[in-house]
Amino acid sequence: MEQLRATLLEIYNKNISYLQKNYINLYHQIKQFEQLNIENYFIDFKDNHFELLDSGNLAYYNCDPFANANYKANNLQQEQIIELLSYTPIKGTHYQNSINAYENVNEYITNNTLNCHIEKFIFIGTLLGVHINDIDKLHNFKAYLIVEPSIEVFRLSLFLTDYEEVGKKSKLFFSINSDKNSLNHTIKRFLDYNYQYNTKIQFDLAHPKYIDLVEDISVSIAQNSQMTYPYSEYIVSMKRGYNYFKTSKNGILNINNLSNLINKPVLYLGASSYVASKLEWIYLYQDYFIIVASSAILKRLEIINIIPDIIIAIDGQKDVMLEQFKVDQSIYKDSIIFASIKTDEELFAKIDNEKLFLIQDSFELFEDYGILTGVTVGDIGINLLIKLGVKELYLLGFDACINPNNGLTHDTLHRSSKKINLDTKSSNYSKKIIYVKGNFEETVPTFVFYTGMIDNISAINKQDTTIYNLSNGAYFQGTTPLKTTDVVFKEMINKTDFEAATIEVLKNNCKTTLNNKDIAYLKKEKKVLLRLKQFKIDKFNKSFDTLLQKYPNSSFLQIIQKYLYLIEPYASCSNNYKPKQQHLNKIFDIFEQILKGLI
16 A cells, blocks of 8 residues: 555656646646645545545545546547537628638638548546546547646546656646636637647546536637638738728727726617617617617617717628618717728728727737727627726627527617527537526526627726626626616716717827838838748748747738638648638738738
8 A cells, every 4th residue: 555655646746747847837726725735535545446535435436447547548429529610611701802711711611521630639627537648548639628627636636647648749738727717718729739630629528517618618619719700800900991091081099098088977789689678768868878889779779869979880791781871871970980990991981071980909000009809899899988988888788698588689670680499409509509697587598609799798807987787688797787777867968068079089099190110010011921922832831930930910920820720720631622822822912902002
C-alpha cells in the first residue's frame, strides 16, 4: 500500500511540475484550493481498484476505472460528435457586387465529397482521468479540451492521470471550475488552434451529472462558428465604411467622446412578437421617454403615428433594410439616425441627411473612435446607448426568444417573422430549440443565435446605467424585470430642445478627414497587401502566419485570417479541390480598390 501511495504521489508531483511550467494559472488555482483544506471527494482503493468517493462515501464509478477507461477508448460513441461543417449547400447573407462567404463554402460542398477526420477531442468531466490517457494512446488526437466543473475532482485526477504524457504530442486546453464566460473563452482558443481541424469534434461525458455541459459546450461552439459573422461582413464594412467616410454629410461618429450625451429616460424598442401588444402603452407615454427605435419596428410605429427621436439601423443587407424603411418618410426623416458603416448603398442614399451619423460596429476604420461588437441591433444598440450616457434605459421588444404562446420569432410585420413548432427536434444547433431563463417566466424557448444576443447583453458593462426589461422574453443579466404597469413616470421631455442640443454635440464629434496617423496606417496596409500578393499558394498559410506576427494590427490580415478560419476546415476535408487562390485574388482586388480611393 505504501508503494501504491508513493506511485500516486510521484504522478501528482510530475503533473504539478508540468502545470507550473505550462499552465501557471491552473497551477495557482490548485495551490489556492489546497490551502482551504476542503475534502468533499477522496480516492479509495478497494476491491482491487481505485474508486472516487464523495463525502457521503458514495462511489462515482462503481467499476474498475482502468477497465472502464479501456472500454471507452475502444468504443467511442458516434452520437457523441459535434459537427462543425455543413454537408449540404448553405444560404447566408448575400451582398450584391461583393464577396459572399457562404458562396465560398458552397464551392467546396458542391464540388467535393467531404471526408473529415476527427482531430480534436473534449473531455467533459475528468473523474480520476484514467480514460484520458487511454483514449489519447489509442487515438492520438491533436488537441484536447478538458472541462471539469470541480477543482477538487480535477486535483484528484492529478494522482492517476499523466497529463504531461498527453501534452507531449497534443495541445491541451483546460477549463477547470470556470464560469460560462471563461469556458467560452477557452473554447474559442481551442477552436482557433489548428483551425483546419474544426470539422467534427468527438467528446466523452465522464458522468451523467455533467449532461448540461454538453449543451453549453455545443452552443458555445455554434456561437463561435465562422459563418455566424463571416469574413465577408468585415469586407463589406470596410469598403462601405471608407466610401461613406468620403461621401456622407457627417463622416464617422466618435462614440468615445459622447458619454454625457443623453441624460433622459430612454425607451428602446425592438421588433419582437411581444411589442405589438404594448402599442397603446407606447403611444400614451411616449413623451416621458426619448424614443429610440430599431429600424425593424418602424412599420409598427407607423400604425400609431409615433415618430422616434432616434433610430438605430445595423443590418447591412439590402432588401431587409429597404423593407424596414418602407414607411412614410415622416416616420424617419426628422429622426436622428445612428447607422452602421456597412449600411446598404441604396438605403444610405435614401436616409443620408444632416441627422445621419455613421458608427463603427464590428469593424474599426479609425482607432479611438469607438467600436460596437454584437450580433443584433438589440445588443449593439444597448451598448451604443450606454456609451452615449443613458442612465435610465427601458427595453421593450427585445425578447431574444420564440414566443411560447404562438411560436412567433418576431413581430408579424417583420420580414423575418416565422412561426415555429416548439415540438420540432433538430440535431442542427443553429435550428435546435433550447430553453433559457425567462424575464417573467421560469424559462423561455430560443435558438442558438439568440443566445449570442443574450450573452452579449448580459456581458455589457452597464456602468452607471439602470436597465429595465419590460418584455416577456429572455432574462438579461444585469437588468431588472419590470412590467409596463409598474413603470414610474417622471416629467415630460421637451423633444425639440433635446434634438437641437444632441445634433450639435454629434456634429462636433465626427471625423471627416484623414490625419497623418490615418495615412501612415493605410500606407502600412498597402505594404501588407503587396506582400500578400507575392505569397505562393502552396506556402500561403505559413507565410501568412509570419506576416501576421509582424503586423498583428493589420485589418487586411485579420480579415484574411477569418477567411482561413472559415475555409480551411472544408479544404482539409476535400481531395484536390482548392479554389483558395481565386478567393484570395478577389479579396486582394477589393483591398486595392479601397486604398486607391484613400491614398
